[in-house]
Amino acid sequence: MSTVTRLTPERAEPSPGDHRRAFGAWLDGVEADLRASRQSCRTLDGEMAHNRRVSELLWEQGFTRWGWPPAAGGFAGSPLLRAVVAEELTLRGLVHQNIFTMPEILGAGFAALASPALIGEHLEAYLTGRHWWCQGFSEPEAGSDLANLRTRAVRNGDVFVVNGQKVWTTLAQYAQRCVLLARTGAPGSAHRGITAFLIDVDTPGVTIRPLRGMNGDDEFSECFFGDVEIGADRVIGEIDGGWTVAMQILAFERATIFWTRAAWLLERLGALLRRSSGGPRAAALIGDAYQQVAALRARSRQTQYAMAAGRFAAPQSSVDKVLMAAAEKAVFDAAFELLEDEFVTEDGEDAAVWRNQYLYSRAASIYGGTGEIQRNIIAERLLDLPRAP
């Protein structure tokens, strides 16, 4: 980080197409190195180390600085320029798209609502890959019913004292910071009494316990908070205004990153097409998965432009989320059908990767708000149906 070249922020903002071409040309020169870096270790530890190398390199080169605030070393301008970078890396299989795009959720939500002082102090370390952040939202008794969360933050002078438990916290074991939602209002205050904090994970009283998912990865964690002290200067947005932060972050989680997700699904379909021995059954399965990914991509393109222009209504992201879950399942259902023997019987690395991704795709309609919650939002907010009592 000490050797980072400060690029002139007044450089002219390229169009997304020009940025993709310029990035692609630069990427041609380092592609072999990045591929070797990723192939060297396909465990979660390896992916995280690789992701840090790639993030730092792209930040140094300036490709990923567009759309981030200058206070964090960004160039301001359009976040679409980052989307084309993530897409290009993903189409070439050079990053784990899920890990690589996480700052597009937490970082972007933080940049939108945190104070300039907090942004200046913390965001750049995350965007360069030097730090990792996690999202402390869900609790054992507050999943889909997020507004019912119980982790409490009680003010004591200049600090809040946090007690409670979080769960499904993605990659928390690698994190230095956690965007934490805690109740600062009365127990029955629902979404009105929640505050968002940026907490240091190494603060005394924080315990992280990884959870193994059915795909074998320790992707999620439980996080325990026992009398954890956090400065009042670490509040993101307003005290008792955490629901706004949560909704902003969830809109990014349900929409922004799916441009890259769709690119990954296209890359996976390409791999499946090369592995398939052809025939009408393969054509029907791959064709169906492709049309669903094409629909997701077409929808997501409109979403990216709307978000970049600041005219995107958060409930719209539920449509993207439902399309994403269906498309991802269709791709890996097709893979399972067409690589059936391998899926069922083989232990080699290639089979393990497909199987891991298939199993992970089963969760696509669960994380980031279940399919049921998305459909409730679509019905009540987009179709204007009367609310359930």
Added chain:
Amino acid sequence: MTGGGMLSENDLESVRAALAPAFRAAGGESVSAVLADFGWPDLLATDPAPAVATVFELLGRTGATAGALGGVMGQAFVSSPWSPATVLLPLPGHRSAPPATFDGAAVSIDALCVEAPSGGEAVVAAHGSDGGLRLALVAVDCLDRSSAGGTDPWLGLVRLRGAAKPIDVDAGPDAAARWQAAVSWGRLALAAQLAGLVQASLDLAADHARIRSQFGRAVGTFQAVQHRLADLHVALEAARSTVSTAVESCRQPEGAGPDRSVGASSGAPDDLAAMVAKSMAGRAASVAAANALQVLAGIGFTWEHPFHRFHKRGIVLDRLLGSSRDLPAEIGARLAALGEIPTLVTL
């Protein structure tokens, strides 16, 4: 590009505003005369893809019909001496296979047309005796004409049969590509029309769910009902997005990049994009057929309620030029032939 200009979103909104009242007032009858008075051929020549998507979506939404489909497929011939051309459709079971066969000097035809022109000429794709695809220009009056009302008697579908001596034949190397372009134009129009009728079905069902009360509450408060309509909304948005992709594929310069399959006829929708749009729109119509009817329940099953006309039109339009049941395999076969996965759209 074949067009003379670009239609802005404002222009298209003006088109909708101008045509919608007349389309609605037609009560499902033909609006061909309305379209002609509006200057449809000029609109089509100006910027064909957005014009087609806008007008056909409006046809679908209002339940009106017009004999414009053959002329839209005729966009594939816009730079040829046959222009302006009307192209005949294959029967549903033939998907996109040519609806005619060469038999010596004559061409034996069994095809469909929405509101077949009285007199004049039509283009039909035909199998040559060598199995190759040819295009024939025939006089419509040589063919026997019968109503093909069937499932949707309000659509104005006509069956044209008979042997005709062609006025002209295109047996050149581009004939197959031109037919493919005509099919892609037709798929774009049908996809837009399907999206429109799905919107109409969703509107009917959502209105009903807001008003109809059972167990002391609007049925739209029940999650089982909400989710059926949410799924229909998602299917519709998916269809709309892919229609937009097909429209935009007409505007990209030929050979825009290695990640596109280039349409044979300049300005025509990308083949793959048109297949995806037609398939996803047909699929949305299937979801509408099931979910909107289930929510409308008893009243939706009656003849007096407007739903059944949208339901029946969806059944017919889904099956023209390849159904949502058949197209995925056709899409997959195309991907296998390409040996790669086109990205279709970029930021």
